[in-house]
Amino acid sequence: MRRYVGGALLRRADEQQWDAMRVLAGLAGGISAAGPSELAVRACRAAGGADEAAFPAAASLHALHAAIHLVDDLIDGEERSVVDMPPGLRANLALALQCMAVEMLDEAPAAIRAPLMRAVAAAGRETSRGQEMDAAGAEDEDAYWRIVEAKTPPLFTAALRMGALSGGAAPEDAEALAAAGIPLGILVQLGDDLGDVMGAEIHPDWQRPGDNVALRFALEADHPDREHFHALVPRVATDPAAHAIAREILVRSGAFAFCVHHMRIAAEHARRGVLAAALPDPAPVLEMIDRLAAPVTDLLAQVGVDEHDLEPALV
Amino acid sequence: MPRVSIQQFRASLAGRGDANADVRAYRELGRRPAVAAEAGFAAWGDWAAPPSRGA
Numbered sequence: 001m002r003r004y005v006g007g008a009l010l011r012r013a014d015e016q017q018w019d020a021m022r023v024l025a026g027l028a029g030g031i032s033a034a035g036p037s038e039l040a041v042r043a044c045r046a047a048g049g050a051d052e053a054a055f056p057a058a059a060s061l062h063a064l065h066a067a068i069h070l071v072d073d074l075i076d077g078e079e080r081s082v083v084d085m086p087p088g089l090r091a092n093l094a095l096a097l098q099c100m101a102v103e104m105l106d107e108a109p110a111a112i113r114a115p116l117m118r119a120v121a122a123a124g125r126e127t128s129r130g131q132e133m134d135a136a137g138a139e140d141e142d143a144y145w146r147i148v149e150a151k152t153p154p155l156f157t158a159a160l161r162m163g164a165l166s167g168g169a170a171p172e173d174a175e176a177l178a179a180a181g182i183p184l185g186i187l188v189q190l191g192d193d194l195g196d197v198m199g200a201e202i203h204p205d206w207q208r209p210g211d212n213v214a215l216r217f218a219l220e221a222d223h224p225d226r227e228h229f230h231a232l233v234p235r236v237a238t239d240p241a242a243h244a245i246a247r248e249i250l251v252r253s254g255a256f257a258f259c260v261h262h263m264r265i266a267a268e269h270a271r272r273g274v275l276a277a278a279l280p281d282p283a284p285v286l287e288m289i290d291r292l293a294a295p296v297t298d299l300l301a302q303v304g305v306d307e308h309d310l311e312p313a314l315v
Numbered sequence: 316m317p318r319v320s321i322q323q324f325r326a327s328l329a330g331r332g333d334a335n336a337d338v339r340a341y342r343e344l345g346r347r348p349a350v351a352a353e354a355g356f357a358a359w360g361d362w363a364a365p366p367s368r369g370a
Binding site for chain 1: 317318319320321322324325326328329336337339340341342343344345346347348350351352354
């Protein structure tokens with residue numbers, strides 16, 4: 001799959017002598033085994049198709065994914081980028097990638113080409129709307145969840161829908177599988193929130209704490225360290241000790257566990273959604289959900305809990 | 316999806332009554348910052364990393 005995706009990008013880069021696109025083509029070998037391209041291949045397999053049948057969809061999703069990341073970095077003011085170009089040209093490259101995400105589907109069978117093109121175009125449009133909502137910021141907890149649902153799931157619903165269609169699934173079965181992409185996207189976004197604040201690097205989320213649910217929890221929940229946490233957040237960027245203490249409070253206050261809980265719920269809903277789609281072999285997609293949820297399972301195991309002994313709802 | 320709020324979740328953790336298995340697990344997680352710090356966040360972050368970092 002990675003070779004196909006890299007080749008599809010490289011052909012277009014070579015046709016136009018486009019060095020920046022060549023850089024992206026060269027990175028296709030590093031496509032994540034937990035990314036949307038892989039998810040599409042697994043959805044195709046679940047529907048009874050050969051992996052190769054999903055390669056155009058995988059290439060299309062990779063191009064869209066790369067475009068989303070380029071724009072996300074621009075919105076976040078990220079100076080490091082995969083391509084060394086001024087911001088405007090990075091936006092231009094993202095635009096080209098979005099176009100290529102549609103163009104690459106020309107290699108899909110004619111019978112499903114139009115639905116695949118509509119799916120990737122919708123994913124790009126919906127994600128763009130989610131990005132704009134995210135940039136405006138979450139004014140409260142409900143707004144945070146609305147933004148998460150708008151921003152992250154479209155790529156995953158598209159991957160499941162496109163993969164299933166590529167594998168020969170009926171449109172209604174592909175739609176049923178696509179619904180699992182909503183909790184799957186939430187699972188991924190929550191993991192991303194945790195990773196952004198629990199890591200050693202100072203992530204921009206510390207400057208916009210309302211947009212990260214772990215930080216929001218520690219700022220809003222009624223816990224003994226709340227006032228201390230409020231005082232620490234503005235110092236995190238310049239004071240490593242404050243950063244370390246703030247991360248400890250995230251764990252002690254329950255913010256960390258709050259994310260873990262919602263990741264468990266999201267993973268369970270994603271599994272149920274996959275099984276509800278009644279595809280010939282749901283195992284490839286279920287395996288991927290398990291892989292994404294594995295850190296949660298491992299965490300609970302380390303505190304002596306078998307996740308299967310827990311209830312899916314807390315209250 | 317059923318969704319417990321921040322305040323509800325915190326109240327469950329802080330409650331003094333009998334806790335169910337979930338709450339006991341989450342309380343224990345809150346007492347283990349080292350375990351939390353070593354969780355495999357990189358695997359989750361792969362979804363959001365730029366292509367150069369494996370997305």
